[in-house]
Amino acid sequence: MSVSVDNDFARFGAKNYAINKITSVEIREVKDKNAGCTIAIFAVITLVLAVSAFQSFSSGFETVLGFLAGAAIFGYLTYAMIQKSKEITYQLFLITAASEQQAYESKSRENVYDLRDRVEAAMMHHSRGAQ
Known part of the structure; x- marks a missing residue:
């Protein structure tokens, strides 16, 4: 402009x-102010995926890696949304x-x-x- x-x-x-x-x-x-609920949902998904990764150590390396990759992706998205909300x-x-x-x-x-x-x-x- x-x-x-x-x-x-x-x-x-x-x-x-x-x-x-x-x-x-x-x-x-x-x-x-609209990002709070989405951030909370993504943070919970990150936490669930991270806990699932630690609980699946006996299931094999690929399963653990999949959960950790998902947790990393959702963790990054949560962090990016927190920064944008500021x-x-x-x-x-x-x-x-x-x-x-x-x-x-x-x-x-x-x-x-x-x-x-x-x-x-x-x-x-x-x-x-x-x-």
Whole structure:
């Protein structure tokens, strides 16, 4: 998405916002809360496969290896989902007298906060010019 901010407009892709119509800027931090149940299920499957591997030592090497391979795969998927659930999405909202609009979203905290600072600087410049 192409983003630019000048003293008159903040442009986010195809959407343009007049700086003089923006009353405030807000950043919201959003975490994915839907992954908890899936993570728990995958963790239980990993545990069951690992326990099954240790219980099947008398069944032969191939059986143990199969259970351990399954436990490793589900263990890795569980770890990857845990890491992904820690990610935060940063959303930039522009508030006008009429409404609020989500203008931008990124995983990069620095990008969103920098963009907020640029919009606020343009708002300050515009308000000084109106006096």
